[in-house]
Amino acid sequence: MELREILKRRKSVRAFQQQPVPSEALDRILESARHAPSAGFTQGNEYLVLDTPAPVEEFWNLIDDPDEPMTSEQRAVLAPVVILPLANRQAYLDRYSQPDKIAAGMDTAERWPAPYWDIDAGMASMLMLLAAIDEGLAAYFFGMAYGERAVLHRFSVPTDxxxxxxxxxxYAAATDPNAALSSTRRRQHRPIETLIHRNGW
Ligand SMILES: Cc1cc2nc3c(=O)[nH]c(=O)nc-3n(C[C@H](O)[C@H](O)[C@H](O)COP(=O)(O)O)c2cc1C
Structure with a gap:
C-alpha cells in the first residue's frame, strides 16, 4: 500500500474480530520497529509481545479496573495481539556515557532536553501502527490507566x-461498542494552517 494511503487510513480502532493475526504479518509489523530512528542509535527499547490467547486474556484481565469493569460487549471485541513498547532509560544513559557521546553531556537523565527513550519508543510504535494497516489490520495505542504494575510483574519485565x-x-470488528470513547467523535482535526508556522511564528 502507498504510504499516502496508509496515512489516510490511520485511525484508532478499538474493536477487533476474535480471529488470530497471522504470525508472518505480526513478524513484519514487529520488524518495522527495527527501522525506527533512535537517539545515538541506542536501540535501547524492547517490546513485550502477547500473541497467544491465554496471555492476552490475562493481560486484559489485569488491566480491567474493578471500579469500572469492561462490559461483555467490550470484552467480545478485545484485540488478539498486544504489544508493550518498553522504554529503557538506563540504556540511553549508558550509550551517552560512551566515548563518542560523552561530550554531549547527556550521561545523566536531567541533562536530556526530552526523554529520548520515550520518544524512541513512540517512534517505533508509530511505525508498528502504520505497518499494521499495511497488513490489512487495525490498531490503536493506549495508556494503561490500571494494572500496569501487575502486568509487568506477571510477564517478568525487568525493572529497567x-x-x-x-x-x-x-482485524477490525464490524461494529465498535467503544466508539463513544473516541475523542474524534467530539473533536475535529485541526486545520493545517493553525498548526504550521512557516518560516517563523
Ligand atoms: C500517547 C497516546 C495515548 C493515548 N491513550 C489512549 C487511551 O488511553 N485510550 C484510548 O482509547 N485511546 C488513546 N489514544 C488514542 C487517541 O485517543 C487517538 O489517537 C485520538 O483520539 C485521535 O484519534 P485517531 O487516532 O483515530 O486519529 C492515545 C493516543 C496517544 C498518541
Whole structure:
C-alpha cells in the first residue's frame, strides 16, 4: 500500500474480530520497529509481545479496573495481539556515557532536553501502527490507566523497562461498542494552517 494511503487510513480502532493475526504479518509489523530512528542509535527499547490467547486474556484481565469493569460487549471485541513498547532509560544513559557521546553531556537523565527513550519508543510504535494497516489490520495505542504494575510483574519485565503505553491490534470488528470513547467523535482535526508556522511564528 502507498504510504499516502496508509496515512489516510490511520485511525484508532478499538474493536477487533476474535480471529488470530497471522504470525508472518505480526513478524513484519514487529520488524518495522527495527527501522525506527533512535537517539545515538541506542536501540535501547524492547517490546513485550502477547500473541497467544491465554496471555492476552490475562493481560486484559489485569488491566480491567474493578471500579469500572469492561462490559461483555467490550470484552467480545478485545484485540488478539498486544504489544508493550518498553522504554529503557538506563540504556540511553549508558550509550551517552560512551566515548563518542560523552561530550554531549547527556550521561545523566536531567541533562536530556526530552526523554529520548520515550520518544524512541513512540517512534517505533508509530511505525508498528502504520505497518499494521499495511497488513490489512487495525490498531490503536493506549495508556494503561490500571494494572500496569501487575502486568509487568506477571510477564517478568525487568525493572529497567517502562511501558510507554500499549499497542492493541487485530482485524477490525464490524461494529465498535467503544466508539463513544473516541475523542474524534467530539473533536475535529485541526486545520493545517493553525498548526504550521512557516518560516517563523
Ligand atoms: C500517547 C497516546 C495515548 C493515548 N491513550 C489512549 C487511551 O488511553 N485510550 C484510548 O482509547 N485511546 C488513546 N489514544 C488514542 C487517541 O485517543 C487517538 O489517537 C485520538 O483520539 C485521535 O484519534 P485517531 O487516532 O483515530 O486519529 C492515545 C493516543 C496517544 C498518541
Amino acid at each position: 523497562f517502562k511501558p510507554i503505553g500499549v499497542i492493541a491490534l487485530g
